[in-house]
Amino acid sequence: MPSALAFVLLVLNISLLKGQSPPGKPEIHKCRSPDKETFTCWWNPGTDGGLPTNYSLTYSKEGEKTTYECPDYKTSGPNSCFFSKQYTSIWKIYIITVNATNQMGSSSSDPLYVDVTYIVEPESRNLTLEVKQLKDKKTYLWVKWSPPTITDVKTGWFTMEYEIRLKPEEAEEWEIHFTGHQTQFKVFDLYPGQKYLVQTRCKPDHGYWSRWSQESSVEMPNDFTLKDTTVWIIVAILSAVICLIMVWAVALKGYSMMTCIFPPVPGPKIKGFDTHLLETGSPSKYKVDLYLALPGGFQKLDNAGELDY
Template sequence: MLWLLFFLLPSFCDGRIAAQGVAHKNPNSSVHVKSRPHIYFCRSPNMEDFSCWWRPLENLTEEVSYVLTYSKDKEPQQECPDYVSSGPNSCHFDKKHTIIWKFYCLNVTAVTTHGNYTSQKHCLDVADIVQMEAPVNLSFVLEEAGGDEMGHNALLSWIYPVPAHLKYGWITLEHELQYRRVSEPDVWKVKYPLREPQVELLGLPVGEFVVRVRCRSHNARLWSEWSDPLMMSIPARPPAGKLLVLILVTGVGVVALLVVTLGLLPQSRR
């Protein structure tokens, strides 16, 4: 792919030298290109590999190919090692091509028959683009509490979906859990930071709640996506005093019914 890029790069255009980062176009061409490619997102799930994605040219009807080149610190420029693994308009850097604590600078160039369109330079440190997967299997267990007046306790837990990301010690997870009443869509209560994949919520009132959780590497700025929301129902239950009265009344009623029934049986035999 690099030879195609260098072959098609014009040495001049209307007497002006073509500059990197500027969209070049044949002035006699009727092709109208609205923009140049744009590297909009890079992500590493584990500090061992990473991928970058770009937005392609708009309003282009002719055939186009994309070449991503990169350099590490002051090393020579190289081409993307893998255009396939992370999907269309992407470049994937496997473990062999990923080195933390080195500065990567990337450009992507759209190569067309009428000219070449190069993105702005996108520079990154792999440690700064770590974004974990969203937690899964969020669940809860209701625990005994002091009745509706004092609230109910719920133990929530979840797991990280790719344990292999954590086994080498690069990543230390921290979590954030949010919950709210179903009837209050904008009133989230927050539990953060959480070092373990579980938390106990104390004194929850009766009602329906929505719970969600996300995570990130301790030193990273990017959070994962939110987990699937969990619906949590806190049921009402009668206070202990009322429950005791109900049991006594029911017991007395059953005894009275038995006495009446046993008293009527001898009379029916006469």
């Protein structure tokens, strides 16, 4: 016995010197059901102790003594166990443990108690984005999606709540909106000319939020749309054509632009006034001026043309 114990200690000492040890303790990361008919559990492996390590998931159901091993290690990827409809029971508590084993020993995770009803994380579908415009030409983003394809949602066994989040493409922080039970939402006051990324997620009335959906994107139009720009271009062209027609018509009639804009001032219209006197500048101009200046009217000129006072 002493020699056998000494041999075991020697082997352990050599293994430790080579960096070999029993595997570290694994940890169950999460269990999730997308539809309450199937579910998956994932785990994080511990250290492998420098040796090839095997992992297995075992479970039992509350009130039963039988222990089962994971039915499917492949469908959900590495370090996971998938339970199909055949192995899923609602209103049953699963007691799940992950075991790690190598040549130096084994270790087990802490047990996880799972009720499938409370790990449902359904995913919303068919996320669509539309840019709409109100009567006052104010634009907004209309986000719509479809509820998950779960029988219990359609039959009313439980209801869903939704959230959306969005951000400009270059931004880091998301803007989150809780939408309650409705599957559409209008977002106002977005920056024109910006490209936005949008995601949605949902949660049953008792359960956890699902993963965010894949990103959908939309670009908000500028304040002056292509339609408005086209209208203004047409108006400018028509105005230019009308101006050219007016100039051409004036040129054909032989009028100068100044004559059209500033027409000549008409001559005096005083009865009995001879404008020729103003043009010649003869001495008679004095007589005319004096004649016009007499108060109370005027008398006839005599034959000599002198005023008769």
